[in-house]
Amino acid sequence: MRLLPPQRPRGxxxxxxxxxGALATLLSWxxxxxxxxxxxxADPDQPQRIDVLPAQAVGQIQHVEVSIEAxxxxxLMIDDKVDTVPMRVTGQLAYDEKRLxxxxxxxxxxxxxxxxxxxxxxxxxxxxxxTPRLSDDRRYIAVxxxxxxxxxxxxxxxxxxxxxxxxxxxxxxxLVDGLLPSEPVDLNKKWPIDHDLLAALLGLDAVGASxxxxxxxxxxxxxxxxxxxxxxxGAIDGVSTEMEIKAKFRLNRKRRAIDWFAMVLxxxxxxxxxxxxxxxxxxxxxxxxPIKSSPQLEKAGDMEKITLDEHPELALLRYSAPxxxxxxxxxxxxxxxxxxxxxxxxxYIDRGELLAQCNVAVLPKQAAGKRISLEDFQAxxxxxxxxxxxxxVNARESxxxxxxxVYRVVVRGRASxxxxxxxxxxxxxRNGNQVVFVITAEEAVVDHIAGADEKLVAQVRFVExxxxxxxxxxxxxx
Numbered sequence: 432m433r434l435l436p437p438q439r440p441r442g443x444x445x446x447x448x449x450x451x452g453a454l455a456t457l458l459s460w461x462x463x464x465x466x467x468x469x470x471x472x473a474d475p476d477q478p479q480r481i482d483v484l485p486a487q488a489v490g491q492i493q494h495v496e497v498s499i500e501a502x503x504x505x506x507l508m509i510d511d512k513v514d515t516v517p518m519r520v521t522g523q524l525a526y527d528e529k530r531l532x533x534x535x536x537x538x539x540x541x542x543x544x545x546x547x548x549x550x551x552x553x554x555x556x557x558x559x560x561x562t563p564r565l566s567d568d569r570r571y572i573a574v575x576x577x578x579x580x581x582x583x584x585x586x587x588x589x590x591x592x593x594x595x596x597x598x599x600x601x602x603x604x605x606l607v608d609g610l611l612p613s614e615p616v617d618l619n620k621k622w623p624i625d626h627d628l629l630a631a632l633l634g635l636d637a638v639g640a641s642x643x644x645x646x647x648x649x650x651x652x653x654x655x656x657x658x659x660x661x662x663x664x665g666a667i668d669g670v671s672t673e674m675e676i677k678a679k680f681r682l683n684r685k686r687r688a689i690d691w692f693a694m695v696l697x698x699x700x701x702x703x704x705x706x707x708x709x710x711x712x713x714x715x716x717x718x719x720x721p722i723k724s725s726p727q728l729e730k731a732g733d734m735e736k737i738t739l740d741e742h743p744e745l746a747l748l749r750y751s752a753p754x755x756x757x758x759x760x761x762x763x764x765x766x767x768x769x770x771x772x773x774x775x776x777x778x779y780i781d782r783g784e785l786l787a788q789c790n791v792a793v794l795p796k797q798a799a800g801k802r803i804s805l806e807d808f809q810a811x812x813x814x815x816x817x818x819x820x821x822x823x824v825n826a827r828e829s830x831x832x833x834x835x836x837v838y839r840v841v842v843r844g845r846a847s848x849x850x851x852x853x854x855x856x857x858x859x860x861r862n863g864n865q866v867v868f869v870i871t872a873e874e875a876v877v878d879h880i881a882g883a884d885e886k887l888v889a890q891v892r893f894v895e896x897x898x899x900x901x902x903x904x905x906x907x908x909x
Contacts, residue, residue, distance in 0.1 A: 480615035483647060483655045485608040486687035487533040487541075492725050493688075495545075495604045496718045497524040503711025505556065508702050518711070522552035522597070526572075527725035528604060531735055535609030536576055537627035543605045544586075544735050545572045546727035550597055563593040570727075571734055572598055574605050580631035581606065582746065586734040589749040589760055592767065601633045601696065602678075602715055607689045610645055610659060610680065621646040624659065633674060633696075635665040636782065643676060655682040659694075668766070669783010670703035692717040704785040705766035705778050747886075750775070756793045757866050759891035762883070765789065772896070779872075779880060787872035787880050789887070797863035805838055812840060812855055819844045819851070835860045837888060843874065850874040854884045864893040 499522035504515040525548045532542035550565035569585045576582075583599055584590065590598075609628045616622065622645060626638040643661030650656075659678040666672065678694035693716045702708040739746050747760040754772035761777070768776045775791040803811070805828045813820050821844035829837050838857040845851060856868040870884050 480617055481647065481650055481655070482615045483611055483650075483682055483684070484614070484687070485535075485611050485682070485689070487530060487608065489530055489533055491530045492722050492728065493528050493604070494720045494722050494725075495524070495526055495528055497522075497600055497604075498716045499523070499552070499600050499714070501711050501713035503698075503709065503713075506702055506708030506710065513702070513708075515710075516557040517555075518557075519555045520552060522600070523549055524598065524600065525549040527722065527728050529725065529728050529735070530605075535628065536580075536606060536631055537625060540575070540577045541605050542576065542738075543574045544728065544731060545574065545598075546570055546725065546731070547572060547598065548727075550594075552597055563597050565594055565597060566591075569594055571731060573734070573737060574603065575739060576605070576631060580627070580635075582739065584739060584745045586731075586737040586742075586745065589745060589747045591749050591751060595748065595763075599634060600715055601713075602692055602694055602717055603632060604717060604719055606632055607680065607692050607717070607719075610657070611682065611689070612645075612647075616647055618650065619646050619648065624661075629663055630665060633663065633665070635663070635667055635672070636669065638663055638665040640664040652684065654684055656680075657682070666783060667700065668703055668705060668780055670701050670706065670708075672698060672700040672709075674698045686721060688719070688721075690719045692719075703783075704780050705768065754896050756864070756893060756896055757791075757891055758894055759887060760889075761887060779883065781879065786876045787870055787883065789871075790869045792867050792869075794865040794867060797859075797865065799863050800861060801863060802836055802859040802865060803857070805840075808838055808855070808857060809840055812842060812853075816842065816844060816853070819846050821845060824852075831858075831889075833860070839884070846871075852877050856884050856888045858888050858891055860893060862893075866891060866893070 499520065501520040503518060505518050507514050507516065526545040528543050528545045530541070530543050532540060534541050547565055547570050552563055554561040554563070569587055569590055571585055571587055572583055573586055574581060574583050581603055583595060606628065610624060612622050624641070624643045624645060626641055629641055629643060630636070630638045641661060641663045643659065643663055645657055645659040648656050648658050657680050659676065659680070661676055663674045663676060664671070665674075675697040676694060678692065680689050680692040682688070683690045694714070696713045696715075698709055698711055698713065700709040737745070744760070746763065748763055749758065749760055750767070751758045752770060755770075756773065764781050765777045765779050768778055770776070773793040777789045777791070778785055779787040779789065805826060809823065809826055820842065822842070824841040824843055826840040827838070831837050836859045838855070840855040842853045842855070843850065844853070850873065852872055852874050854870040857865065859865040868884060868887050870880070872880055
């Protein structure tokens with residue numbers, strides 16, 4: 432789902448309670464007089480500023496509902512020509528959220544724990560339809576904010592790429608309070624939105640330029656309404672993107688927290704190394720309601736204490752596909768480019784730079800206890816590389832903790848007149864299952880991906896294929 436742009440809905444209603452009885456009317460009138468009274472005697476040359484600062488506390492719990500829509504086209508590079516395909520996305524999220532650390536970016540590092548009741552989407556891309564869902568054993572999602580913006584992970588274990596993208600829409604409920612001014616403001620007085628906050632809200636690597644500003648449009652005893660607009664220029668996975676934003680949001684003045692947010696976003700994103708370009712209009716609507724308790728969050732136990740500093744492995748992603756015979760964990764900088772039941776292609780992209788490619792192939796199952804020898808494996812490598820082969824740098828055989836045979840063969844040669852290094856990894860178990868990882872990188876950048884192959888093969892495991900109709904792409908009706 433990350434291939435797709437953010438997406439977003441519309442519409443809202445404000446429920447104004449009726450005052451009952453004369454006493455309530457008088458009290459309401461008196462409260463209004465206390466609010467307006469000081470202004471009547473104020474110096475007209477000194478406009479009175481309005482306090483709309485948020486109030487946050489560790490332990491606060493809220494229920495959040497998010498609706499997402501997006502429609503437009505994806506831009507693909509095919510045979511050196513740009514082709515476009517239509518796409519449409521709808522999504523629904525509903526979760527309870529508990530604040531574990533307060534404040535707003537960039538000055539502070541807010542943190543929360545969520546439990547998702549609902550996390551689902553429908554993606555129509557050309558004639559294919561996808562319906563990603565959040566696994567039942569990944570309903571708890573932790574949100575951390577820091578120098579790298581907002582990072583989501585599950586204390587229950589690594590997420591898949593689809594699961595991560597599903598729970599990462601723009602306008603995070605943990606961050607929207609940061610759109611409020613940092614000091615009392617005048618009505619209709621505009622203030623700029625911090626670049627780091629915008630990057631985290633919109634899922635950008637960084638913001639290069641922005642004229643996004645917000646202003647207070649209306650104030651009552653109950654609420655304060657705001658509008659926000661502007662253009663953001665930034666990058667996603669190193670790919671340039673331009674976003675035109677228009678948003679409205681509302682502060683509940685009693686709770687001093689945003690309880691409603693809606694945004695329309697028009698995006699133009701260039702074609703990248705790992706994702707198509709995008710031209711789309713997206714809409715998001717968020718409703719935030721305070722709740723006294725959450726039975727699911729009360730069951731979270733020690734999950735509130737889990738952080739990425741202590742458990743960096745939870746930031747890894749999990750590759751798991753219905754027809755695949757393997758599962759493994761991988762760094763978020765790897766991006767899956769294509770997959771079949773027995774093979775997979777990935778690209779390693781760091782800050783927009785393509786550093787390596789990895790091809791994964793599940794070999795035909797052998798008789799129990801049988802596998803290809805290291806010497807024969809090298810011979811197959813030399814044959815596969817053909818004229819690109821230069822020399823073997825090293826070749827070794829070892830056994831992992833599970834007793835599986837693990838080969839590592841490094842080859843240097845040339846491809847497209849560039850010096851290239853190939854790292855071949857084979858893992859074979861006693862039951863005859865075998866898988867090969869082949870990482871290709873220019874010699875000049877090999878040091879930047881040092882250890883990447885070890886991390887890929889360390890936790891690969893063989894599994895029986897599971898056909899999940901809900902997860903498979905299905906052709907549209909003709």
